[in-house]
Amino acid sequence: MDDTTVDWGLDAERIAVLLAPLRRRTATVQEKSVQGKSMHAKSEQESVEAARAPTQDELFARVLWSVVVEPGDSVAGLLVQALGAVGAARLLLSQPTPEALVQALGSELEHALELDDAQHALGRWAPRLRGGDVVRALESAARCGAHLLVPGDPEWPLAVDDLGIHRPHLLWVRGTVALLARPSVAVVGARAATGYGEHVAMEFAAGLAGRDVAVVSGGAYGIDGMAHRAALASGGATIAVLAGGIDRLYPSGHEALLTRISQQGALVSEVPCGTSPTKWRFLQRNRLIAALARATVIVEAGYRSGALNTARHADTLSREVGVIPGPITSAASAGCHRLLRSGGAQCVTSVPEVMELAFGGDAVLDLGDAGTPDSAREPAAHTRVLDALRPRRAQSIAELSREVGEEESRVRAALGSLELDGRAALTPGGGWVRARS
Structure with missing residues (x-):
């Protein structure tokens, strides 16, 4: 295998076989991107794309990091930022001391990583440093038809780079990979949604889908599910960001819905196939929803709803947050009203207002008169x-x-x-x- 230069401690041929179906999409996209051009221009374009395409080592190193660390691990992010995914993975496999880990970051980042932080990081990574887990993740990905998307790929969503050292090492995707680069708005809210919340979520999601905006949500019961269904029913694009592996459709009651999204939209996760969803991963998943979308709309949220966590991530990333008000007597909207009182979000009552919130002057709006039905x-x-x-x-x-x-x-x-x-x-x-x- 000509682009493998690192001895990962596994059979190189086995790695090649496992990664081949996960890489085939990139070649197909590159071929389509140059159709209709002259042979000279095609040759130049292919050379540029080939130069940007991830090597076998890069792909495997990012899969390794995805298996070893939890989403958002800042120490791993620092290492990959400083040494590159391959260099950081080689250092990890050498079983470094905490001092070696700090030293590897160089003088510029030395103060960003304390010795205790390095020791704790190595302690939590070591139990997961098993080649068998990496192989199983790749086998599961191949079985479910997944794609590996890494920074530098043409379809990599540049918006997630705003997460800095907390950005995903790679994304595991089932479905239409190109959707991740589409303009999108997140529609999230309570699992225990009311009839009012479900109706509003469907209207807003359908309206966004009709304007060629991808609807991003978390695939959960309640508001999330209604947003996905409405986008699909409208013939639009929708993206479900999962807290577990894309081969483990959760919640089980949404298996049919998530399967349909994988066929007509995209399922996305930053954790490898076979990973179970946990409370921590749901919270970290929310930051990815906020990063992917130009704006986040909260339809219904209780006073301690997880949707408020997504709103906080969006605010941290300088993304716009819109809130749909509910009845003042509804506990399901208490969190929404709390956000509005704090000044951390804007009130939105129609799809055109969401478009204006998310895209500003780029949106084609027809707001009409205030009294227009x-x-x-x-x-x-x-x-x-x-x-x-x-x-x-x-x-x-x-x-x-x-x-x-x-x-x-x-x-x-x-x-x-x-x-x-x-x-x-x-x-x-x-x-x-x-x-x-």
Whole structure:
């Protein structure tokens, strides 16, 4: 294997076999990215992409770090930042002393790592430094069709680099990897959501999906699940960030939903396949949700809700935080109102306001007059599709696309939103009709 120069203490051929299917995506993307260009330009582009592509050693070193450390480990982050993933992994495998660990960081970062911190870090890493665990993680990843995404890949979401030394060493992804580079907004909230919260989450997620914004959430019960479902129903993109491995769909009650997301969207985790979700990993997962999204919208949150943890991460990363107010008598919205009182978030009451919060002047908004009803402010495609629907004769998406003059993806997104509003209905035969009022 020509790009393996480090003796990792494992069979090099075995490593190659395990990593091959996880790397194939990068080559495919590179080939597609240069289609339509001249042979000379194609050759230049391929050379640039090849230079940026991670080596076998880089991939394996980052997998090793992903297995050995917990998400957000700052000492590991410092080492990788100073020595590179391969250099840091080689140092780790040499079983260094705490003094050697501090010295390896050099004079610039010497004061960032105390001797006690180095000793504690080595103590928590040593029990996990087992080659068998790395092999099992790679085998599980290959079985579930995962992709390894590392810094420097064309689809690596640059936004997560704002996490600094706490950023993931790599991301394990199932589904459409390119979604991670799409403009996105996080929609999160309480697991024990009320009917009001679920309805609002679905409306906002469908509205964002209809504007080509990826909806990011955590795949949990309540608000998260409703946001994912609405984005999928609208034909939009959604990303579920998991606290455990992407091969362990949790919660089990959302197995069907998460499987669908893996087929039509993306499942993402920074922990290796086979890892169980824990309370700590849920809290660390929240920082990744906040980092991926341009803004975080809290739909419902109790006074001590985990959604508030996501909001704090977003604020730390200088991301915008929007809060949807609820009834003052609802305990499910107590955390939302607490955020609004503290001045740590902005009140949002419509999808256009979320777009303005997340994208500012980049957003194409039609805010209308203050007294304009919601139906007058919805996307034009929604209005045209609704006008084209018949109450008794079912129409296919292809028929509606021809009639309203919109591409099928936008018609599908409009139908999903109209269905959520109760204005369109899908017949058993697969056609669409106007819902009876």
